Amino acid sequence: MDDLDLIRERADAVGLATAEDLAPARERLLAAARTGRPRRAKRWFWTAGAAAALAAGITAVVALAPAGETGAGVGVGVGVAHADPVRVLTEAAGAALGEQAAVPRPDQFLYVKTERSDHSVREVWFSVDGTRDGLIGDTKIPGCRDGKAPVYGANDPSKEGTLEDCRPSPAYRTDLPTTADAMLAYLEEHHSGERGDVNALGKDVISLAYEHALRPASYAALFAAAAKVPGLTALDHVTDGAGRPGVGITWPVPPGSSPKARPEVLVFDATTHRFLGTRDSAVTVKTFVDRVGQRPGR
Structure with a gap:
């Protein structure tokens, strides 16, 4: 059983709770922490800290650093998150696994609209088969x-x-693995850059997440596989290309890169953990249509 199997088992068993669902539990934990007995002050303070940490962990994936804290390769004003980036990607895998995805007909087209930070728009229509x-x-x-x-x-x-x-x-990929280990092996076998280039691997993850349609289990495997890549960093104060705020996950820039080179940053919604896009562009519409040139609702 690999990481994705654990995510799948957990999701099937209890589902994905919302922050609203978890709020009462958080309040009970904090209330319990505040009612310790004075004669056991040392233990009370330890319990309060542990309860508060657990409550924070229940209601948010990331506890983020102030904007001024930055990491290597990260621009000024982009804070490094305290939380483990592996957990962010694991939550993203769980969210993807819970999606109810439509199964297209072979004669349909995948329509994807992306918006860039310079306000330009890209639209594509790719044949499903x-x-x-x-x-x-x-x-x-x-x-x-x-x-x-x-x-x-x-x-x-x-x-x-x-x-x-x-x-x-085909734009609709039914051939991709559905476990983290198998997906990582697939990415390493079909890498676009040099073997071991984690920045190139990050771009391959983006390529599959952007203008392809995958089954939910394969989307989940993609993010769970990304969580196994060494050198990940979680970032605060990140927006995608459409200006939507989220949590960023990035890989190291390869050695010898230009001083102006910026790492690829995947952006996820901090609440739903849904994949939004990258720091430079955002997936704003992704659906199936019946003909080339058709837009949703037309």
């Missing part, structure tokens, strides 16, 4: 049918519309 032509903005993305895909936007006009060999790239 990878066989139909999609769009990134106004740029046509060829689907792969019978091992062949048309060429669009070629520099050489004579190649426009010709066919080349391909393999379908």
Whole structure:
């Protein structure tokens, strides 16, 4: 049984409590801490501290440092959180596991809208099964049918519309692992950078979380696998590309990087633990539609 199995077992057994649900328990703990007997003052103070710490842990994932406290590679004004970043990612995995995700038809498209910190917007329509032509903005993305895909936007006009060999790239990934260990092995096998480059691995996590659709168990495995990466840091006072506040999780910048290089930062809602995006961009809409160019509700 790995970490994700424990998360799944816990979620199935008791569900995911809200802060409102836990508030009465927190008050009882604090009340108990305040009613200790004077003749056992030393033990009372220890109990009060332990109860307060436990109550804080129940109602919030992270206890955050003041904005002025910063860590290596982190910009001024971004505080390092006191809490273990592994716990933040574990909570995110539990939240993902509890999602009720829709199962698309093969002929549908995954629509994703992202907003960037410079207020620009990106929209994509990707084929669910990878066989139909999609769009990134106004740029046509060829689907792969019978091992062949048309060429669009070629520099050489004579190649426009010709066919080349391909393999379908489905937007809906049902082939991904559903355990933390298996997902980490998958990420290491299909890494985009050098083996052992945790910053590149972070980008691979972002790529799968952004413009792909995964089953809830695979989303959970993705965040649980990320929790196993060494050198993680939790950050306070982080907003995603749409300005939504949250808790940030980052990896170290590779040695030898430019002094201006900034680490990738994944942003999660501090209350629901839902993945929001990164410090530079935010996933604001992600759903399935019936045709290219269609937006939700139209």
